[in-house]
Amino acid sequence: MRKLSFIIGAVIFAVFLPTFADMYLIHVASSIMIFMCLALSWDMMLRTGQLSFGTAGFFGLGAYAAIIAVDDFSVSPVMSIFIGAIFAALIALGLGVAVLRLREMYFAITTLALTSVFMVLARNLSNLTGGAAGKILFHAIFDGDPKKIYWLILSFAIVVIALSEVFERTRIKYAISSIRNDELVAKSCGINIFKYLLFVFIITSAIQGAAGAIYAQQYAFVEPESTFSSNFLLLPVAMALVGGIYSTPGPIVGAIVLGFASEYLKLLMPYGHLIIYGIIIILTIIFLRKGVYGTILDKVRSK
């Protein structure tokens, strides 16, 4: 019961945040929630035992799809977010059939390479994507009203959190954790491994695509280097690891902690503040295997 009231309190706080916070805080909270969604989607894929480095790639795909939909086909900006998600999901379906046969490092490096492939495509298909210069829209979504954008991102984040909880609480959880722990056992229990992997891959890619679409609509531009930037891979990975993997609260806690920390670090050292993320990844893997959330949970339980 305490847990439920805490969740309701947090949601109410998040919904009414823009009414009393200043613009800067709203902006920071919006970008933290985008990264939170990416971290959750990365973690959802990791729960099946597959390490994906393709987060930035599908993020960029969604961003490009949304901007092109608005610019060339005059779709409404809110609809374009769905288009970004659907486009990323379709590409994930096509690629997943081949890529998901791979395991371990082969899967990881192929997804990493996919990001570069998407970037090269975006740079070279200049008729459609505007080439190296990218594409700029005249109007940001909601004419750039930060409060409305905040609520849009918040509702998206709630959908993603709910999806992640569905993955944690339904029978999907048993299927994907058994795939993670031992594929042979999973197979002999009658689980269609490939079907589940493809399902999770498509869902997570759609989340990443939608996140990219929202991000692109918020700033109203796409450009190969910054849209497919490795930040959209590095930060979510660091956030999920710090918070604790294989859970919903883990990446959320990690995103909030690291998100505010990075805002502070950006002011402290404008160049190369990303080195902190690298060191954090190394340190959490060596010393804090369960992440901040998992460690606290263990401490509380042992008392």
Place this chain on the structure above:
Amino acid sequence: MKKIMNLYILFFLMLFLVALFRPYAFFYGLQRGSLYSLVALPLALILGIVGLLNLAHGDLLTLGLYLGYILFNQLRFDPIFSVIVIAPILFIIGFVVYKLTIERVLKSHHLNLLLITFGVSITLVEFINLLWTSRPRNVYVPYATKSINIFGINVGAYEFLYIAASIGVLLLIVFILKKTRFGQAAFAVGQNPKGAAIVGINVKLVYTITFSLATAMIAIAASLMIPRVSIFPHLGGPFTMRSFCLTAMAGLGNLPGIVLSGITLGLAEAIVQSIPGYSGWSDLVFFGVLILVIALKGYRRAVR
């Protein structure tokens, strides 16, 4: 055995055809391909013996390049000879990185291994960024820009060193693995770590030395590349990817295959670049082949 012979015949036929129809692409691709395989060989060594994909491989190369740049700039050290200094430094860096990070997670889940090298890679890139900023650096030495005339075609003379070096490093690795006591121990560990430990090989030591030695070998590629590239912090990323691509294409434990596939892909890249209007697409060659090869291999495994 016959299959391998056929592959070699096919390879030389391809070389001949490219040389006949696209002579510029032939020389350029040969040189670039050798450079790629020169960088890929140490990665393959680590992958084969330690069983670890080092995502920080290319960034160690970048670090080596910066070290060479500093040696040249401060002490007027000739880039080619700077390998004498860079190699020991990289050996120590490799040793420290291995002892501090990788060894601690070697026994845990394989995902942790990949993630930790990813973390090392980011840390290295940002460390370089912090120390030397992202401004590109160049080293100019007169002998590196000389060209020679072969059958009426002007090609860079310096780059032929890449070909010699890649073959040299290949022979060196094969010699170490086959003839030295350490190499045979490493070979045994690569095949079966538990069995090697039972017969009294110090597996931990072999892993450490292999990782450090392979890191030191990157110095050879770094010292040769210094005069011919713009040095910037993110230079290494694509090299990691290409190296893995070559290793995957050749198959684990097939060291000569890495040089052959390196040259093949270098030629393919050069041919794409030589088509007017499509030069931007050449980056896709490697990634396309990587995805294709890995997917085919995975598919074959799944069918079996």
